[in-house]
Amino acid sequence: xxxxxxxxxxxxxxxxxxxxxxxxxxxxxxxxxxxxxxxxxxxxxxxxxxxxxxxxxxxxxxxxxxxxxxxxxxxxxxxxxxxxxxxxxxxxxxxxxxxxxxxxxxxxxxxxxxxxxxxxxxxxxxxxxxxxxxxxxxxxxxxxxxxxxxxxxxxxxxxxxxxxxxxxxxxxxxxxxxxxxxxxxxxxxxxxxxxxxxxxxxxxxxxxxxxxxxxxxxxxxxxxxxxxxxxxxxxxxxxxxxxxxxxxxxxxxxxxxxxxxxxxxxxxxxxxxxxxxxxxxxxxxxxxxxxxxxxxxxxxxxxxxxxxxxxxxxxxx
Amino acid sequence: xxxxxxxxxxxxxxxxxxxxxxxxxxxxxxxxxxxxxxxxxxxxxxxxxxxxxxxxxxxxxxxxxxxxxxxxxxxxxxxxxxxxxxxxxxxxxxxxxxxxxxxxxxxxxxxxxxxxxxxxxxxxxxxxxxxxxxxxxxxxxxxxxxxxxxxxxxxxxxxxxxxxxxxxxxxxxxxxxxxxxxxxxxxxxxxxxxxxxxxxxxxxxxxxxxxxxxxxxxxxxxxxxxxxxxxxxxxxxxxxxxxxxxxxxxxxxxxxxxxxxxxxxxxxxxxxxxxxxxxxxx
Numbered sequence: 001x002x003x004x005x006x007x008x009x010x011x012x013x014x015x016x017x018x019x020x021x022x023x024x025x026x027x028x029x030x031x032x033x034x035x036x037x038x039x040x041x042x043x044x045x046x047x048x049x050x051x052x053x054x055x056x057x058x059x060x061x062x063x064x065x066x067x068x069x070x071x072x073x074x075x076x077x078x079x080x081x082x083x084x085x086x087x088x089x090x091x092x093x094x095x096x097x098x099x100x101x102x103x104x105x106x107x108x109x110x111x112x113x114x115x116x117x118x119x120x121x122x123x124x125x126x127x128x129x130x131x132x133x134x135x136x137x138x139x140x141x142x143x144x145x146x147x148x149x150x151x152x153x154x155x156x157x158x159x160x161x162x163x164x165x166x167x168x169x170x171x172x173x174x175x176x177x178x179x180x181x182x183x184x185x186x187x188x189x190x191x192x193x194x195x196x197x198x199x200x201x202x203x204x205x206x207x208x209x210x211x212x213x214x215x216x217x218x219x220x221x222x223x224x225x226x227x228x229x230x231x232x233x234x235x236x237x238x239x240x241x242x243x244x245x246x247x248x249x250x251x252x253x254x255x256x257x258x259x260x261x262x263x264x265x266x267x268x269x270x271x272x273x274x275x276x277x278x279x280x281x282x283x284x285x286x287x288x289x290x291x292x293x294x295x296x297x298x299x300x301x302x303x304x305x306x307x308x309x310x311x312x313x314x315x316x317x
Numbered sequence: 318x319x320x321x322x323x324x325x326x327x328x329x330x331x332x333x334x335x336x337x338x339x340x341x342x343x344x345x346x347x348x349x350x351x352x353x354x355x356x357x358x359x360x361x362x363x364x365x366x367x368x369x370x371x372x373x374x375x376x377x378x379x380x381x382x383x384x385x386x387x388x389x390x391x392x393x394x395x396x397x398x399x400x401x402x403x404x405x406x407x408x409x410x411x412x413x414x415x416x417x418x419x420x421x422x423x424x425x426x427x428x429x430x431x432x433x434x435x436x437x438x439x440x441x442x443x444x445x446x447x448x449x450x451x452x453x454x455x456x457x458x459x460x461x462x463x464x465x466x467x468x469x470x471x472x473x474x475x476x477x478x479x480x481x482x483x484x485x486x487x488x489x490x491x492x493x494x495x496x497x498x499x500x501x502x503x504x505x506x507x508x509x510x511x512x513x514x515x516x517x518x519x520x521x522x523x524x525x526x527x528x529x530x531x532x533x534x535x536x537x538x539x540x541x542x543x544x545x546x547x548x549x550x551x552x553x554x555x556x557x558x559x560x561x562x563x564x565x566x567x568x569x570x571x572x573x574x575x576x577x578x579x580x581x582x583x584x585x586x587x588x589x590x591x592x593x594x595x596x597x598x599x
Contacts, residue, residue: 006397025340035504039421042414046474054451082554093380120512121342134348140578142533144553145571149358158370192351230532249444253535271446278450291447299442
């Protein structure tokens, strides 16, 4: 592997090249072009095998009916799975719940981090390092361990929360509060990370803008509204996009360990529904059809948000 | 929370101690909300088995009874070892694969570079749950269900790792690469003698980040190891959800599950936070 680091166009050799020389030049051309591709082979092969191949196969599965048993036959089903999926009330309800989760996550991933970030820019030194360590810690807690400790905190009879409030609420197994519990625990995992991202964004803003506005007589509130927040908008767009795309995935381990989608389906969001179709009902076709629809839906949503973010973001050029 | 040059959006003179105190209060409340559950986890696990329902903030007398209880109920040591193997092999594999790919993007400009780069970015849009069924079927055909290899192999290409390292290598001085070429070094030896030493801090941070993620991974092991509960996240699950939880041993198990990560975090705090935040921003 002795290729040059920058691919140079092959010098044109006008007409009169003898056959052996041509063969050699093809060989040397391959040797020159091949290295970057060779370095990419492991990553690309893995990507194709574990991401893009299954993606196309999910499309294929969605048009068939199969119960996941290797020996049983796969039958063609046309769009039957899609029709079945779109006529169940479960789908609409789970989509709605997914939006509730996303909306419920935004305070934790955007609102609180921005407020905290703005309020705490003057806390520094050792105290700042301690706070940073504290708020970041939940990010490191395994989701199942997080589920375990929150189940203990929220225990109806002897949990700290109920004993402090003087109530005996069964937070996790009540339809009204189960979704809230899932949102708060997921928020607890992420709020520290989001706060750090916002702080990094704030630290990256050139202070000259604020100083200039101040010279022009702008008040603190005005500067925050018209200078700092607009310059922070790319960071905020990133956090919002992340929340929208990943909220439903983040809640999965909590739902699977705490509520299994219940009570009465009140915490079943789109990904949990998919999991149930696949591994509870062993209905591969239906699960694949749901996967395809959610995949397309999220792409649409992501494109919309990215477009919106691009239009609204102010860049610090 | 800290900025090198904070408070520039306010007039001079408005930076009283009052605002600084407000900052401490806000951060203190948030810090308490974040840290209390973790504290309570360890506090409960260290209470004597009879005192588990106590509300006193300090667990006293300390006892390791819950830990011995948990170790007697499930094969916790074996699970921790398995999880460690998964985390280390998965992180090392991802690091190597990502390094090679990122090197290709940074050191050469080649025709399909943009397209291949998009292939990596595109994985953000493909959620695990959409690809899980075909991957499950493939693993079962390969006979890798219920094995640790089945947990590790599908994770080996981390698109995030490739993109992060690519960003870092972009800033790598091209002159150094050219100089190595003038010396007649192959691109392979340039990678290991010039690029890797310069990239060591980034590689270390990314490696730790990947290992922590692999350690805490739940969804994929839950699918591959449906019967055996061979990693701690799944072992912990087997304690949960039943009526009349034994909170003491459960907290001890959860505490041990998180302990290796916390130890790593305490030792390498600054690097880990930087790696997390940077991976989020790129």
